[in-house]
Amino acid sequence: MEIYKTPIDGLIVLEPKVFQDDRGYFLESFHAGRYKELGMDAGFIQDNESKSVRGVIRGLHYQLAPHAQAKLVRVIEGSVFDVAVDLRKGSPTFGQWFGVELTGENKKQLFIPRGFAHGFSVLSETAVFSYKCDNYYHPESERGIIYNDPDLKIDWKIPEPEAIISAKDQKNSLFREADINF
Numbered sequence: 001m002e003i004y005k006t007p008i009d010g011l012i013v014l015e016p017k018v019f020q021d022d023r024g025y026f027l028e029s030f031h032a033g034r035y036k037e038l039g040m041d042a043g044f045i046q047d048n049e050s051k052s053v054r055g056v057i058r059g060l061h062y063q064l065a066p067h068a069q070a071k072l073v074r075v076i077e078g079s080v081f082d083v084a085v086d087l088r089k090g091s092p093t094f095g096q097w098f099g100v101e102l103t104g105e106n107k108k109q110l111f112i113p114r115g116f117a118h119g120f121s122v123l124s125e126t127a128v129f130s131y132k133c134d135n136y137y138h139p140e141s142e143r144g145i146i147y148n149d150p151d152l153k154i155d156w157k158i159p160e161p162e163a164i165i166s167a168k169d170q171k172n173s174l175f176r177e178a179d180i181n182f
């Protein structure tokens with residue numbers, strides 16, 4: 001497995017080893033011991049999957065403490081631009097975002113610690129997104145930051161008129177007004 005540090009402490013890009021043969025491929029998508037050795041000591045307890053069409057932007061989402069979630073995210077089919085925003089008060093990179101293309105082909109994963117908002121845009125016709133969480137879904141603790149926040153200025157790599165945003169995500173807060181307790 002290849003590991004790539006990012007400019008944001010704790011946020012890690014991983015590239016699992018892929019075994020190709022005549023039948024297709026095999027990979028270990030998660031290994032508790034190895035991930036722990038690499039500093040990703042999250043006790044994952046919920047797995048989620050979503051499918052989206054081109055132009056969808058889901059996010060930016062997080063849950064407040066004590067229901068905050070670390071996530072290990074990847075794409076099974078298709079291609080997304082995945083973004084994490086550092087919301088950890090006191091972090092030298094507070095308010096900074098990092099994005100990486102995750103695709104069914106490159107099989108990259110992004111480990112996102114607790115204290116980040118997360119979202120992704122869909123760059124392919126459709127994309128199947130899969131992720132692990134270390135805390136259960138807790139709707140009362142769920143918060144959102146608007147995808148086109150004027151301070152964050154995230155480049156989602158899709159033209160604005162083509163963005164498809166859920167009714168719920170259209171009501172998300174500005175970053176500067178976001179409820180944060182990390």
Ligand SMILES: Cc1cn([C@H]2C[C@H](O)[C@@H](COP(=O)(O)OP(=O)(O)O[C@H]3O[C@@H](C)C(=O)[C@@H](O)[C@H]3O)O2)c(=O)[nH]c1=O
Binds near residue numbers: 048
């Ligand atoms: C996230 C989630 C949603 N749901 C339900 C609530 C709702 O009826 C339906 C769709 O929910 P949402 O619109 O919030 O789904 P979605 O916009 O895909 O939410 C996800 O976005 C990405 C970016 C994340 O980082 C995730 O943590 C999660 O917030 O699924 C669950 O039952 N369990 C869950 O864990």
